[in-house]
Amino acid sequence: MKKIFYFLLFFGVLVNFTFAQEPTETVVTLRRDALKVFLDCMFCDEDYVKREIPFVNYVRDRKEAQVHLLVTSQRTGSGGREYTFHFLGQNEFEGQNDTLKYFSMTDDTREVTRKGQTDIMKLGLMRYVAKTPLAKHINIQYEQPTQEELVEDKWKSWVFNGSINGYLNGQKLRKSSRIYGSFSASKVTPEWKYRFSLNSNINEDKIVITDSTIYSILRSQSFYSFVVKSLGDHWSTGGRFSLYSSSFSNYKLRHS
Known part of the structure; x- marks a missing residue:
């Protein structure tokens, strides 16, 4: 009777341990298979980008990356800045390139600018993330624009x-x-x-x-x-x- 009890106790612990380990292994596997990105941006807030885009792996060596994300900037005629995001596919994504732009205004705060930059990065990376195992964990939402009441600017800007x-x-x-x-x-x-x-x-x-x-x-x-x-x-x-x-x-x- 004691032998049966010890066997059941051991089996129960083994089963619990096996089920407890499975989610961890799944997370590790998904992280290992995530898209590898080399962020090439001298002025970007990398810590902010990594917090807002956690579904990719950031690599230090450009040659190891599946996507080389190059970001450039120049001043516009109105005093703002034009940011160009070059998505350069590498390895299995060789030849799958894309270019997106983001424009900031002269009175935009740092928070507004870096959020706009990061949103563009998310959009550009989706075509590559869609071909990785993490794609089924991505939830895409659409926010219906609200119709704002037009306020007359008596000072004409x-x-x-x-x-x-x-x-x-x-x-x-x-x-x-x-x-x-x-x-x-x-x-x-x-x-x-x-x-x-x-x-x-x-x-x-x-x-x-x-x-x-x-x-x-x-x-x-x-x-x-x-x-x-x-x-x-x-x-x-x-x-x-x-x-x-x-x-x-x-x-x-x-x-x-």
Whole structure:
């Protein structure tokens, strides 16, 4: 009777151990057969990419990769950036290449930009992942775009900034004051980029030396503007104009 009990106990432990090991071996097998990717990007946040795209194996040697993912970047005419993602198939995927693009705006945050980059990587890698055992574990979802209520922009995309700074210092024999003001207006669209700025600076000093009083007044004003027209993804044209006056530099009015 004891022999039967020990046999059943041993068999039960063996069965439990076998079933407990099976899921682990499945995960290991799937990870081993995952797509091998060589990420070739100097400016990408690799830690973020690896967290958001965990269903591939990242290799250090380009020759071991099944996909060489090369990412390049250049500035656009509107001030944003154009990112090009080159998916280069290697080994069994030799000749299966693709190219996708992502455009960021000038006011995009770092979080918005890196999420956009990673989403493009996911899309481009799917054609290769679909031919690996991990394909059945990929869940593709579609988010229905919501119709946003159109809000009228009464400023027509113009952005205005203004500031005034001052400094006062008074003593018995010396008094000083500094006043600085600036104003700027800018507008960025896919076709045009405008910027205009005004600056004014006034420095006044009063110094008493024995029976004499010395006054020093320095004033300067400047105006700067530029306009840029986009001619496509790679080219743009434009011009700039500036005016400057300074009592210190003895410029009544200087332009360039």
